[in-house]
Amino acid sequence: MKNEIASSQDTIVALATPAGIGAIGVIRLSGNNAITISNEVFKGKDLSKAASHTIHFGTIRDGEKVLDEVLVSVFIAPKSFTKENVVEISCHGSNYIIRQIIQLLVKTGARLAQPGEFTKRAFLHGQFDLPQAEAVADLIAADSEAAHKAALNQMRGGFSQEISALREKLIHFASMIELELDFGEEDVEFASREALHALVNELKAVITSLIASFDLGNVIKNGVPTVIAGKPNAGKSTLLNALLNEEKAIVSDIPGTTRDFIEDEINIEGISFRFIDTAGLRDTTDEIEAIGVERTQEKMKQASLIIYMVDLAAASPVEVGQEINRLENLGIPFIMVGNKVDRVSTDQLEAFNTFDLILLSALDKASLESLRQKILEIVHLDSFKTGNTIVTNLRHYESLLKTKQALDDVIQGINNQVTNDLLALDIRTALHHLGEITGDITTDDLLANIFGKFCIGK
Known part of the structure; x- marks a missing residue:
């Protein structure tokens, strides 16, 4: 503990800008002696x-x-990031x-900063809570509008406020239950079990909604692996070339041209999609093509979304129905695309009316907008646009799952009329997991794991 205290009182230094040659580099110092140390080497x-x-x-x-001509910015405590x-x-x-x-x-007296130590000091000094600190790293890593918006909302405390409000409501009942334990021999009830039951159900509804949002949050943060x-x-x-608006993949009438997967990222309304063009699915005696087909099947299992293309000029409605059944058995969201609509007659198209197909001609890029809108519909972007709180952090998601389990135990305890000490234990467990999210409850290992993933200068 003494070493930890001494370490936190050191003045730390690190490069705050990305490594590599550029027009400028920004070197950051933080600590009691940051100004004194800088003053000794600055003229x-x-x-x-x-x-x-x-x-x-x-x-x-x-x-x-003389090492360099510089600009020095001074921030005096407590009016600084840390x-x-x-x-x-x-x-x-x-x-x-x-x-x-x-x-x-x-x-001159500083020491090299550890990964994330500047942000860790800001957290320890009460500049913000743990989710806001984690959002700093997410904001730096954001490479799409949606990821940026989600990180900025979290950094401004949107998620923290929601969790803290839940925790405060539960703390009130926890204190009442604890008070009952002090008067155990007098058989008094300070906390209405009916009111507690209603509160826990209310909290569970909010937490369940947050847990459900993680799928979208993961999409926003990491993008959507989409297999064609x-x-x-x-x-x-x-289709890949049309979506990218460049000739990324080789196009040929010869079957089996694509033998391995080709991928690139596309941004659609603020969401990053990693589109993966794969080898055609068919039985083949060509050893190399067979490997490509096997890889396609593996990529489909790993995808978050599958765009399955059908050649309307060559496929029959029976074949399309069979492909839909196979995709449904995979359990992965998919979009059926009927391609080469320009090569079939109206009568031929009517045979496919019973299927939910996006009809287009990838060759002339017709109807691509319909496909884009269908893709956005699949990832439920509307719930993000409405301003709902979205969980993007795996640590938060896991703590919410544990909180929900503890609340389930509280409900079960109330229903079974368990003793107050057992009921209090389950409530404390729920409070503990909520506190882990906000940073009200932390350990050195937890903080090291979180801030150790930051870059050195942040």
Whole structure:
């Protein structure tokens, strides 16, 4: 514990911008001595007299040797990201310059920061709670509009407020149950079992909704692996090229042209989709093509969405029905696409009317918008657009599952009229798991696991 306290009082330093050569690099220091240490190597303004949130031009010097001309930003505690004294040195983005400045700052009294230590200090100093701290990493990693929106909502405390409100309601009843334990011999009831039953059901409804949102949250955060499958020459590669608006995949009338999968990412209304063009599904004696078919089947099992293409000019309604049955048995969301609509007559199309098909011609990109809208419908983007809280973090999801189980135990305990000590235990368990989400209950191992995944300078 003493080492932990000493460590938290150190002044830490790290590169806050991505590694690699660029126009500038930003070196961040945080700690009680951040301004003092920086002032010893900076020639320009006396940083000890600088006001908070000011920027100063000067040079970083190792003795008489000038390392670089820099801009130094000063943030005086508690008005900084970490609520400590913070200095950010903007230097030229040479790896050599950055390395020399950091080594000089370490020699002057700072130490190298651990992964995520700046954000960890901000959390420990009460700048924000644990979900908000985790959202910092999600915001940095966001590569789509939806991921950015979800992370920003969490960083602003939307998810935390909902969890904290649930926890506060339960804490009130927990305290009443605990009070009953103190008056156990007097047979008094401070907490109405009917009211507790109603509250737990209310909490379970909210938590169940949050748990159900994780599928969408996972999609928003990590994108949607989407397999384009079908028989040879159904137009899979043509569709991929049309969606990407580039000639990514080789298109040929020769069956079996695609022998391995080809993939690329597409952003549709803020959601990232990783479209995977696969080898055509058929029985084949070609050893290489057979491997491709096997890989297609594996990719379909791993997908979050399957776009199954049918060549309307070559397939029969019976074959389409059989393919739909196979896809339903996989248990993975799928969209049936009837391709080459330009090559069949109206009478031929009527034979497929009983099936829910997106009809298009991938070759001339007709009806692609209908397919895009169907894809968005499958991933339930509407629930995200309405502003509902979405769970995107696996740790939160697992804690919510444990909370729900504890609440189920509370309901069962009330129904079975268990003793107050057992009822109190189940309520405390639910509170514990909710507290793990917000950071009201933490362990060193938990914090190390969370912040250890951050980049060094964050």
